[in-house]
Amino acid sequence: MAAVRRCRDLLRSLRPILWKEGIFTKQPVPRRSLYMIAAASGCTLAIHWFYKQGQDIVPVVHARETEKNEPTKEKATHRELRFRQFASVEYQGNIYMTPQDFLESVTEESPRPRIGRIRLTAQDVESMLRQTPSRSRGSNKLFRNLHDKGIISYTEYLFLLCVLTKPRSGFRIAFNMFDTDGNQIVDKKEFLVLERVFSKQPDSEDGEGKKKEAVETRIQDTSLMVHFFGKYGNDVLKYDDFHRFMENLQSEVIELEFLEFSKGMNTISEVDFAHILLRYTLLDRSEIEECIARVKDRIQQEKGITFQEFKKFCQFLNNLDDFSIAMKMYTYAQQPVSQDEFQRAVRVCTGFTLAKDVVNTVFQIFDSDGDGHLSSPEFIAIMKDRLHRGSRSHLMHTQGTWEAFRQCIRNEMKSN
Structure with a gap:
């Protein structure tokens, strides 16, 4: 009952907003109605309103959401929201998924309950990268073996989602997109094109070199980069290596789903x-x-x-x-x-x-x-x-809109 009272008080404080949005008329709202709305909506109205204003209220995760490298909160896509929801670690103001987070994001409806994100130290990250296996030790258990001992950036998350939906005939196309100079190998610098593509920072002709250099200096080495290019970033990725990685990742996720139901x-x-x-x-x-x-x-x-x-x-x-x-x-x-x-x-x-x-x-x-x-x-x-799987961005066009939510509240009032 105390929680309902708090919701009622919060709704009362939002009454001018609700009038403006046309949910209530400027008639006094009976106390009984406020109780009913508070109980029915569970403060969802308040949460949705603050979310509309750009605040980052994410279920389960209560950690600080103002990281400088976090996906933009303006008109966030379903993929951005899902990344934030499952990402469980933070390092130097940036949020990351662990390999386990990634697997859960493509096989589970929602993340495991947790309070906040784990803040990693430089020693934590260095230890993770040191434990990352080389390409020669890659397998269809790579992500499961790494578990929570690794970091995956948002742009790499998008890349991995793309890998999961590629037919074998598309492996070569994906590789050639990275191979910018056409020499049939991809080095670390070429792979970082991915970071620029998804960074949402348009390049201009003037000072293009400076801008690209600035992007590269901000990029933190991740488990995927170390796996592809080695500890010092000097290794190169050939098509056979790339093909094997894509096939292994697809097999790993498929096997994970199968084992969930086969029970051994x-x-x-x-x-x-x-x-x-x-x-x-x-x-x-x-x-x-x-x-x-x-x-x-x-x-x-x-x-x-x-x-x-x-x-x-x-x-x-x-x-x-x-x-x-x-x-x-x-x-x-x-x-x-x-x-x-x-x-x-x-x-x-x-x-x-x-x-x-x-x-x-x-x-x-x-x-x-x-x-x-x-x-x-x-x-x-x-x-x-x-x-x-869980990354259908077109869902955002039909769900979670303010108009749909407002109609829901109106229906709740009519039923009461």
């Missing part, structure tokens, strides 16, 4: 597979439950899905844009897609086919009327949400 077994059930596919989508809970129920009803005998079969499906999702082009042929012809036609499109786009049980499970998830056919536009739209 060699397979996951078809129902588990459905849960994994739908966990990051925009479907609401009732729709997800309907999809899961269809899988349970229609697949009576559980065969199980192996890790390799699951991995192949995830690799197929990375080719979703090409698959979408193939499926448009059926869409334009207004032809339904059968399992055989689905497999043919997969083979054309990827060069391999998926396990029959995997394709059958996919069809049971999305074939709502049970006619044995798939609505490819719906499937592709939902799988794109799944592909981008």
Whole structure:
């Protein structure tokens, strides 16, 4: 009750603002209504208002959020907000993710509860970088082995997210983007182009060299830089090294998800597979439950899905844009897609086919009327949400707006 009273008092103090925003009229607001609004909103109104004014109020994290190198708070994207939410360490006024933070950001809905961020010392960072393995010791357990003994910057976070959604055919394109001089190797200076691309500091023709030099001097060595270019930054990255890193990272995240559901077994059930596919989508809970129920009803005998079969499906999702082009042929012809036609499109786009049980499970998830056919536009739209996991920036266009929140408050008052 004390917390509700505090919320009530806070709402009273914001009454002029609420009048201005048109939520309340300039009529006296009964005490009972204030109690109800306070209890229903849980002070969310106040939090949202201060967030709108540019204050950084992030759930779970209560540490100081004025770091000089933190992603800008003006018109923050979903990725920026998610980075702040999961980043658990701070060094010299900058916030960083640990390798464990990164893995959690792409496999979990929200970060582990914590109070504030850990402030690292120079000795802490030096020890972390010293423990970072070289490229020759890289593996598909790199991030899990480093755990919280490493730092990842925001721009590297964006790079790693990009890696996770790249098809194998895109590995060479990504490498060539870094290889600015076209000599088939990437050195540390070329890799730092990434920092300038995402730094949001436009280069001008006058003094361009000075500006670039200033950016480079501010960049702190991270675990990824040491892994790629060595302790002293003198090593170079060849395409084979780059390809191996990208493949290992994709495998690591896929394996982490698989192990979450397999519980040490060699397979996951078809129902588990459905849960994994739908966990990051925009479907609401009732729709997800309907999809899961269809899988349970229609697949009576559980065969199980192996890790390799699951991995192949995830690799197929990375080719979703090409698959979408193939499926448009059926869409334009207004032809339904059968399992055989689905497999043919997969083979054309990827060069391999998926396990029959995997394709059958996919069809049971999305074939709502049970006619044995798939609505490819719906499937592709939902799988794109799944592909981008917790980093779907387009969500910010439809959720969390002031107008939507104001309407919510109005509805709450009407119901009371």
